[in-house]
Amino acid sequence: MPKETICKTVHQYNKEPVLQETMQKLQEIALDYCKVKNYVYQRYGGIKSLPKIYPGYTVQNEMTASGLRIQLGLPSVYFYLAVFDALGDIKNQWTQTKKRIQKCIKENSEFTPQDRHYLRFVLKMSACFESILLEEELHLQGEWKGKYDAVSSEVDVRKLNQYLCRQVRRHLKKMHTDTADGFSISEKAYRYKDHGIYIATKENRKRVFIPLTDNNHYKKQLYIILHPETGNLEIRVPVERAVKRHEDYKRTIGLAVGIRNMFVTDTGNVYGETYGEYQSELTEYVKQGLGSYRKHRKYNSGRKKYQAGKDRLEARLHTYINGEINRMLAAEKPKVIYVPRLPQSSKAGINKKINHSIGLWQRGYVRNRLSQKCREHSIELIEVFAKGISTECSSCGQRGERQDGVFTCLGCGMRMYEKQNTARNVLKRGRSLKEEGFKD
Numbered sequence: 001m002p003k004e005t006i007c008k009t010v011h012q013y014n015k016e017p018v019l020q021e022t023m024q025k026l027q028e029i030a031l032d033y034c035k036v037k038n039y040v041y042q043r044y045g046g047i048k049s050l051p052k053i054y055p056g057y058t059v060q061n062e063m064t065a066s067g068l069r070i071q072l073g074l075p076s077v078y079f080y081l082a083v084f085d086a087l088g089d090i091k092n093q094w095t096q097t098k099k100r101i102q103k104c105i106k107e108n109s110e111f112t113p114q115d116r117h118y119l120r121f122v123l124k125m126s127a128c129f130e131s132i133l134l135e136e137e138l139h140l141q142g143e144w145k146g147k148y149d150a151v152s153s154e155v156d157v158r159k160l161n162q163y164l165c166r167q168v169r170r171h172l173k174k175m176h177t178d179t180a181d182g183f184s185i186s187e188k189a190y191r192y193k194d195h196g197i198y199i200a201t202k203e204n205r206k207r208v209f210i211p212l213t214d215n216n217h218y219k220k221q222l223y224i225i226l227h228p229e230t231g232n233l234e235i236r237v238p239v240e241r242a243v244k245r246h247e248d249y250k251r252t253i254g255l256a257v258g259i260r261n262m263f264v265t266d267t268g269n270v271y272g273e274t275y276g277e278y279q280s281e282l283t284e285y286v287k288q289g290l291g292s293y294r295k296h297r298k299y300n301s302g303r304k305k306y307q308a309g310k311d312r313l314e315a316r317l318h319t320y321i322n323g324e325i326n327r328m329l330a331a332e333k334p335k336v337i338y339v340p341r342l343p344q345s346s347k348a349g350i351n352k353k354i355n356h357s358i359g360l361w362q363r364g365y366v367r368n369r370l371s372q373k374c375r376e377h378s379i380e381l382i383e384v385f386a387k388g389i390s391t392e393c394s395s396c397g398q399r400g401e402r403q404d405g406v407f408t409c410l411g412c413g414m415r416m417y418e419k420q421n422t423a424r425n426v427l428k429r430g431r432s433l434k435e436e437g438f439k440d
Contacts, residue, residue, distance in 0.1 A: 005240040015211040017231035034180040040086035041175040077189040182225040192217040254427025256419040264419035272324040338430030340386035384429040394424035
């Protein structure tokens with residue numbers, strides 16, 4: 001039986017500053033790579049090109065015939081990677097567009113349940129979706145034809161199709177990028193040797209040499225990121241790592257996630273006690289930097305020093321987050337972790353200071369790192385419904401009040417640290433969710 005693996009990104013860096021001539025050759029590739037992507041965005045990012053982007057071989061053939069590669073003088077090892085990079089962005093754009101439309105369908109109070117069912121059906125069924133947008137006759141056979149007839153029999157198809165077309169025109173964004181600081185590179189375009197890497201350029205049979213800080217060799221598609229202002233270069237390598245399995249990881253725990261204390265378990269253990277201090281320092285630095293920039297922008301628009309300081313604080317925060325997640329997993333030894341499903345970012349309210357702090361709260365990074373490390377250690381991470389979870393008593397289930405970090409139940413009178421009470425509720429909801437799953 002093959003081992004279960006996960007994908008991680010390994011970073012490699014140049015050992016010595018990249019020569020200006022070498023950097024210019026790499027920048028030429030990055031600029032042409034950007035031009036190819038923008039060409040694909042413009043030509044295939046619209047509604048009429050929707051049938052061509054899956055699986056994408058039609059686009060590949062048409063791009064070959066377009067003559068753009070010869071016009072730019074870009075080697076094919078870069079040209080076709082740029083094409084498929086852009087296609088991936090276009091596919092992701094369509095996925096995001098469908099999600100926005102589904103949200104609009106859910107929030108539209110004028111729709112009946114049958115209307116919503118029809119719209120969701122045609123959104124998921126690619127043949128229906130394409131025929132509606134392209135105003136073509138729908139051709140379905142067998143089981144799918146019967147299902148379509150069933151969902152369309154009780155609704156105004158013409159009205160709903162027009163609604164769908166309007167929503168697509170509204171939410172489908174025109175794609176364009178001016179970022180020309182990197183490019184993908186296939187195995188044929190590089191070679192590891194002499195404690196570095198040789199990278200193919202636009203000149204035939206000419207490669208530039210970059211000495212690296214390590215001697216690791218890979219045979220994968222890489223991504224090169226250029227930093228011409230500092231003369232540096234970064235290589236990102238996707239690598240497969242075997243998933244670790246621990247026989248002593250047997251516990252089931254509930255976690256409360258916060259902006260001051262990063263994690264609190266159902267037993268009251270706290271991890272990331274100074275997370276709020278790191279976060280406040282970053283927030284205050286960004287706030288002061290933005291204020292100073294607005295005040296002196298007319299005379300000095302430089303942001304290099306500010307960005308370096310922000311990057312340094314973010315790196316320190318990320319190091320702390322990863323260390324605390326590792327400490328939590330090693331101490332708790334969980335097999336299953338339940339966490340509350342965090343809500344999406346809300347619109348601006350009355351207190352701008354709180355809004356700014358919440359906006360800089362890196363909960364997405366915390367969630368991603370926790371998820372990644374759970375996959376690495378074969379730990380099951382399950383999200384539970386979080387509405388009202390912090391105001392519910394974990395002992396009797398009645399409502400309570402929170403004051404100065406303490407939860408007090410109005411029913412049974414129980415007093416407990418509010419985050420521990422939340423974590424206990426997370427664990428209760430997670431276990432009940434699992435029991436319902438077993439019953440089904």
